[in-house]
Amino acid sequence: MIAPSILSADFAHLADAADSVSRADWLHVDVMDNHFVPNLTLGLPVVKSLHKATDLPLDCHLMITDPDRWAPGYAEAGAANVTFHVEAAANPIQTARAIRSAGALAGLSLKPGTALDPYFEILKEFDTLLIMSVEPGFGGQAFMPEVLGKVTAARRAVNAGHLRLFIEIDGGIGEDTIVQAAEAGVDVFVAGSAVYAADDPDRAVTRLRELARDGMARCEAEIGRG
Numbered sequence: 347m348i349a350p351s352i353l354s355a356d357f358a359h360l361a362d363a364a365d366s367v368s369r370a371d372w373l374h375v376d377v378m379d380n381h382f383v384p385n386l387t388l389g390l391p392v393v394k395s396l397h398k399a400t401d402l403p404l405d406c407h408l409m410i411t412d413p414d415r416w417a418p419g420y421a422e423a424g425a426a427n428v429t430f431h432v433e434a435a436a437n438p439i440q441t442a443r444a445i446r447s448a449g450a451l452a453g454l455s456l457k458p459g460t461a462l463d464p465y466f467e468i469l470k471e472f473d474t475l476l477i478m479s480v481e482p483g484f485g486g487q488a489f490m491p492e493v494l495g496k497v498t499a500a501r502r503a504v505n506a507g508h509l510r511l512f513i514e515i516d517g518g519i520g521e522d523t524i525v526q527a528a529e530a531g532v533d534v535f536v537a538g539s540a541v542y543a544a545d546d547p548d549r550a551v552t553r554l555r556e557l558a559r560d561g562m563a564r565c566e567a568e569i570g571r572g
């Protein structure tokens with residue numbers, strides 16, 4: 347799945363930004379509070395309005411402190427998937443359950459320097475695992491290939507039937523990097539600047555999907571795709 351990140355779109359025209367990627371699978375919405383990350387974007391009222399303005403499922407990525415308090419509200423606002431950071435959560439299991447009870451998928455995100463191993467046990471409470479491939483906060487940064495080990499470890503756990511979730515990657519994904527992410531085992535690819543800096547965002551989505559499929563086929567041959 348390809349999830350264009352509206353962080354790279356024109357914030358004065360978010361509904362148009364959603365319309366311009368009609369071939370996308372999800373629309374990725376970065377919520378930043380200027381505390382967990384040094385940037386400030388949007389919150390619940392904008393998510394509610396976007397939900398009314400587009401048929402695309404909203405993939406809300408909360409880069410905020412105290413997600414335990416705020417995350418379920420994003421599910422109530424219409425998000426299809428609500429992802430929060432393990433580094434910010436006091437009670438990730440309870441928060442995942444509250445998101446699911448409010449009708450959305452629950453996602454757990456890890457910053458590049460955060461290890462996956464300590465969280466394997468709680469991942470059965472989640473529907474998506476978002477591996478950050480840049481330091482969260484800004485679009486247009488360089489992809490960090492060193493996070494792909496976490497992707498492959500999660501892929502192997504999914505293949506073995508130990509986990510059931512979508513593996514998502516976010517940061518620096520474009521034509522030059524999407525194949526290696528797909529080969530490592532990613533299911534959902536977030537792309538901001540690679541989509542919204544393109545002359546035709548929908549064409550960029552299609553191109554990224556083609557490249558991802560090539561990489562996913564190689565992943566299937568080499569490590570399998572459960």
Ligand SMILES: O=C(CO)[C@@H](O)[C@H](O)COP(=O)(O)O
Pocket residue numbers: 351353354374376407480481482483484485486487516517518519536537538539540
């Ligand atoms: O969450 C973030 C950044 O913190 C991302 O969703 C960015 O918006 C991705 O932008 P590109 O790296 O694809 O330009």
